[in-house]
Amino acid sequence: MLRRILTLTAIFLVALPSAVFAQGRSFIRDTEIEETLRLYATPLFKAAGLDPQAVSVYIVSDNSLNAFVAGGQKLFINTGLLLKADTPEQVMGVIAHETGHIAGGHLSRVQDQLRNASAISILSTVLGVAAGVATGRADVGTAAVIGGQNLAQRNFLAYSRTQESSADQAGVKFLTEAGISARGLKNFMEKLEGQELLSTANQDPYLRSHPLTQERVDFLENFVAHSALKDAKVSPALYERHARMRAKLYAFTSSLQLTLRRYPDTDTSIAGRYARAIAYYRDSQLEPALERINALIVEEPENPYFAELKGQVLLEFGKAADAIAPLHKAVDQSGGNAPLIRILLAHAELETNDPAMLDDAKQNLLAALSKERDNASAWRFRAITESRLNNNGEASLAQSEYSLLTGDRSAARYHAVQADRLLTSGTAPWQRAQDILRATEPDDKK
Structure with missing residues (x-):
């Protein structure tokens, strides 16, 4: 089930780049959402010649619209972007663009360009001071410093715009090779166009870090207009996964009142009912939450995420023994390949304080750690388990x-x-x- 690192009751920690932590970011872990994003990204990574398993995808708990790459093959996507993306193709378009940055090695080149910009700025400062001393006029020195800094900024922004155009071209190539329409990327850029007239402070970070130019817009419009895939859509199954992902994120990050307003009782879709179930659970209303979760399980008895949700709700309401059956079911239904669900099951087994559960808890933690060695919560539960086993x-x-x-x-x-x-x-x-x-x-x- 969805967990916000460092903030939610069920805490799952991961080792992330120190520079990212230094920015005060928090992250969300959720098996269903991570698997959905993997389904979006894998064909694009393959088209770019990247090993999908070598690219890490992180979900940033931030309501602003943004995505970025950092620390090599690491892709960060804000929850705000996922909530504002109307279709799977829009998210895929952003992933394709960011993959263009990874495949093009832009991150390392940006560091070089930043160093060049800093060198120009520093040189302009030294020369400005010298000019001021030589002429005896402070305004001459100040003008030289400002002029040098403006030159550095213009050089860097020009380089950044070049990289964005390059990433667009690579992105549409990856989308085409994967059989996905570039219309989603074009539509996403159209969302950004409306923000260009806003002050910088009110713009979404994506627009500030990915400067939008008319050339980029024209390129995407022309490419889509002449693409054989311009009207293609991904499978209905991905559209359904997208709807459920957005419903889950919204319910977990919004109040009960807001969720019920966005997903009223008249919305009988699975996504709408899913959102309401989560909203009642987040509002500490056990019975309404379980009633809705059980109805979802009846409709889709083989869905591991509904069983996982039921198990987490029961665990967090102090019913650890009751949580074990649905969590075992979720582990089995996911083929044993969902480490976060295994960790949750081990947590429930430990909470029962039943010595007979310890061996199974240990096996679940060993299986989880074999896939996620950097999951700190798994190690914490492992320490508890080993201690109880002497x-x-x-x-x-x-x-x-x-x-x-x-x-x-x-x-x-x-x-x-x-x-x-x-x-x-x-x-x-x-x-x-x-x-x-x-x-x-x-x-x-x-």
Whole structure:
């Protein structure tokens, strides 16, 4: 089920680029939404010659319309963009454009250009000061500094516009090769056109970081007009997934009143009923939430996400024992390939305080960590499980992994020392403890 990292009750932490954390961003994890975005992105990554498994996709909890790439093959998409995108093709168009940046190596080139811009700005400052001293006029020096800074800014913006056009051209190529219409990208750009007259402060970040020019708009319009795919649509199944994704995001990020206004009882679609079920759960109304979730399960008994939602609702309302059956069902229905659901099941098993559940909890956590080794919550639950099983060395190692992922290096080192003492020398867990000890060694001892 959907979780906002660091803010929701069911917390799932992931290791993300430090620069992103430094910007104060929070992130959402949800199996259904992540799988939907993977369905959108995979054919585009393949068309670009990228390994889909090597590109990480993150969902940023931010209501503004934005998407960007950072840290190499890492794609970040704001919840605001997903909520404002009317069709799957619009999201696919944005992903194709951002994939153009990745495939073109634009990120590393931007860093070079920023360094060049900084060099020009610094040089203009030095020359401006020198000119002011030489002439004895402060206004001459100031004019030289401002002129140099404006030149640096113009050079960088020109380079940025060139990159955006290049990403557009690559993006439509990837869309075409994947059999997807570029109309979605064109329609998305049309959403941005209406913001150009707004002040910079009121524009969505996407427009500020992806400057829109008439040349870009003309290129996309011309490409779509002459494309054999201009009227093509993706499958109805993807349209349904898109509707459910937006409903889920809206219900999780809005009040009950707003959700019921957007998805009134007259909306009998699965997406509308899904939104209302989540809204009642988020409003702490257990019975109305369960009534609606059970109705959805009756209609789609093989849907793992409905079973997952029921399990999370029961768990968060203190009914851990009742949550286990639907969560087991969700794990089975997802083919055992949904680590977040396995972690949720292990959490429920631990909350029962039933020793008979510990072995199954451990197996679920091991399976989850085999796919998501950087999931801090899985390590925290693993530490609890190993401690209750009296595997104190493994518990210390798991706690050390958790501390390392959450940035507490001193705690990570402390628990690694305990693991080193308790684990059998030469084994794989012991070797991992040595790795952590080396990684957390004080700088003056390295």
